Amino acid sequence: MKLSDIQSKVNSTFFKEHQKKLYQSLEDKHTSIEELDEGDPLTTKMILNMGPQHPATHGVLRLVLQLDGETIEKNKLDIGYLHRGVEKIAENKTYQEFMPYTDRMDYLSPYSNNVALCTAVEKIASVEVPERAHYIRMIGCELARISSHLLWLGTMVMDAGAISFFIWTFKEREKIYDIMDRIGGHRFTISHSRIGGVANDLTDEATAYIKEFINTFPNELRDYHKLLDRNRIFFDRNEATGVLKTEDALKIGATGPVLRACGYALDIRKLSPYARYNEVDFNIPTRLEGDNLARYYVRMEEMGESIKIIKQCLEKLPKGPVRTDNAKQSYPSKDEVYYSMEGMIHDFMMTDTGICPPEGAESYHAVESPKGELGYYIQSDGTGHPWRLKINAPSFTNLQVLENVLDGEMVADTVVIIGGLDPVLGEADK
């Protein structure tokens, strides 16, 4: 199949240069392999465009696949359909103003994103965070992890053919939404974390909801295991698909559960503990196989570990303030703002100029988001706006893995492999 006839058949009316280069790049991939396109009388070879508007690609991911029958010979990914330029926006916002944008990055676990930005700013501006806020953040992050993994589980099983399972995982996600509503007042985009702490303390109602959730959720988890662990169809679809070897995973830079399913226990919570992860006891689940089934086990066990962490956090939850009491570093409490002149001035100053890290300071801080290492690099020019803010997004990193894993797989397994890698395009596209 020659490039010229792909071009004429596609007859793209839009972004012509882009389409041309994409197909050219597909054509050029693995050019060392000898081409056999002279004799193909049955035309088993075809170019298949999958997405960007495809329900199984988890967002606006576009795959261009060259098929030989049902096997993928080579593939190229085209991302950027959800590119909003958040890094550019960040350069024109104060740090606190930018935080709600991070909710829209990985929209399946907004809490981790908020915490990632706040911890990075706290590192560069040397802000002390009260103990209690650390624990509340950990509870929020782990709930976000469970919520994200539940969506992954539901969609992945749905990709493998079971519809009703999706509804069951969403029943549990709904409970997490309710908890988030009671923690921060929002169900989806929470924006509960603040630079220097969190917005408000946990109410008794929220604590009661969390306690109830961590008591009932292990049973649900057991039921999921019961349904899937010995399920022939689920096994056949996932076993030995999308296999990634440990060395390859490290070379391509896989992160999060994808890397851990290949047998390398890299977890930022253990590698360089942030918040108070060094004071709670948890394990990093790993598997050796590196296939989709291994990713399933790793994420399922991670949910169990998250429950363990939340339990310990609730036990250890110290008393005290939830936000640092330094008007130069964080917003004053609403009581102060409404009833004192100084409080109001400080609130205004924080909104207007915000927190100013020292000029020329640079820092990188990473957290373990549900998808993997989520890092924020910030370079300051001494004003309230970052000079450069770079987001190291785990979904972006893992999508590169997808491009390397798909070659040689069956076309029917594509959706299962995408489901197993669990990319979120809001984050990958920035």
Added chain:
Amino acid sequence: MSLQLSDPLQNTVDGLTENFSDKVIEVYQSTGDTFIRVEADAIVEIATYLRDKQHYVYLSDIFGIDRYTSEERFEVVYNLLSLKTGARVFVKVRCEEEDPVVDSVTSVWPAAGWNEREVYDMFGVFFNNHPDLRRIFLPEDFQYFPLRKEFPLLGIPGSIELPSTTPDNDQ
């Protein structure tokens, strides 16, 4: 300012200054992170050395920085993680505004592929010997590099082709 390096980072810095004494420009720390700036023409050698001799097997990220109005305007930063010691180090190279070119490290870390494409997309820094240097987020038809400081926040009207809103219009 004196450096306060942990042992593995001290090893890395010592190893680099011994083997590449004329290529390492400066080593500095900022809020606990270690940055090593090296000559751009030696980046592949240094990358290979770091990977093979210092266990920096895992490339976490590559990103660009626009040092607008400074000499050697663009900076490319390599965020490396040593899997043996858990140390994180940032290697920086700089390049000129006119014809910004850096050698690609995809031969050392295949993970660099997409990250370098992102730097190219956002800053217009070219990477020599990159296997597939195309824009990653924006379409090829786009003429500008949006994370450069002179690019306006609101974008440039007409710079990107938009679909026609009338159904009859074939063009």
